[in-house]
Amino acid sequence: MYRMEIETINTLVSGEMYYADLRTKLLLNQNKPAIININIGTTFKGAIDDIDSIVQALEYCGYSNDKYYIHCDAALYGLIVSFIKHKPIGSISVSGHKFLGCPIPFGIQMTRKSNVNSLSNIEYIASADMTISGSRNGLAPIFLWYSLSMKGYVGLWQDSKMCIENSQYLKDQLLKEGISVMLNEFSTTVVFERPCDHKFISHWKLCYLSGIAHIVVMSGITREIIDSFLKDLMQERKK
Numbered sequence: 001m002y003r004m005e006i007e008t009i010n011t012l013v014s015g016e017m018y019y020a021d022l023r024t025k026l027l028l029n030q031n032k033p034a035i036i037n038i039n040i041g042t043t044f045k046g047a048i049d050d051i052d053s054i055v056q057a058l059e060y061c062g063y064s065n066d067k068y069y070i071h072c073d074a075a076l077y078g079l080i081v082s083f084i085k086h087k088p089i090g091s092i093s094v095s096g097h098k099f100l101g102c103p104i105p106f107g108i109q110m111t112r113k114s115n116v117n118s119l120s121n122i123e124y125i126a127s128a129d130m131t132i133s134g135s136r137n138g139l140a141p142i143f144l145w146y147s148l149s150m151k152g153y154v155g156l157w158q159d160s161k162m163c164i165e166n167s168q169y170l171k172d173q174l175l176k177e178g179i180s181v182m183l184n185e186f187s188t189t190v191v192f193e194r195p196c197d198h199k200f201i202s203h204w205k206l207c208y209l210s211g212i213a214h215i216v217v218m219s220g221i222t223r224e225i226i227d228s229f230l231k232d233l234m235q236e237r238k239k
């Protein structure tokens with residue numbers, strides 16, 4: 001959208017950023033400032049990038065504070081991993097329809113006040129325009145407010161804890177059955193060997209990428225659902 005040059009950084013098998021590759025690409029572009037997009041939960045493997053390692057790479061490559069900007073894409077885990085205190089990030093975005101389960105797709109972007117102040121004040125709405133298109137959905141913030149108010153801090157913490165415990169349970173059960181499985185730290189995305197049967201994949205609406213599939217354990221994924229899935233999976237594997 002901004003017609004900017006882009007460098008794609010390689011990742012480790014876990015899905016996390018490969019910091020050595022970040023260094024290489026930073027060194028290749030040393031004459032330009034960098035906008036770094038960090039993932040707090042990659043789409044397929046639920047990997048979480050380490051902000052400290054990224055800042056270290058920037059410092060190592062000679063990037064001073066005013067030469068970089070960090071945005072955290074926390075679409076999925078923004079409400080699970082709330083750890084970004086005192087980190088030199090510029091902004092973070094979180095989806096409202098993922099972990100919170102709001103009924104329409106939307107996201108919230110939070111940034112430093114210093115960035116917002118530079119936006120123009122629009123006289124006829126008596127407010128600063130913070131949108132790309134100049135237009136906004138008024139209902140989405142109400143869903144977000146309602147959802148956060150109903151759950152509260154404790155409710156969100158309980159949901160996060162339950163999702164993390166249930167994903168660990170799913171991982172352990174898969175391992176017990178001798179199925180290869182991966183679960184990143186603080187993640188609720190369980191990655192495992194892709195089942196062979198297409199009917200099974202379609203029945204459970206499994207997402208897959210060549211040989212691997214994943215289950216994102218959200219608060220609606222109860223132990224009962226996990227057990228029922230496991231039972232079905234074992235039957236499919238026997239076949």
Ligand SMILES: Cc1ncc(COP(=O)(O)O)c(C=O)c1O
Pocket residue numbers: 039041042043044073075076094095096105106107
């Ligand atoms: C890491 C990541 N970023 C962004 C998105 C898109 O978020 P949204 O649906 O709020 O546009 C996704 C969706 O799956 C995602 O996994």
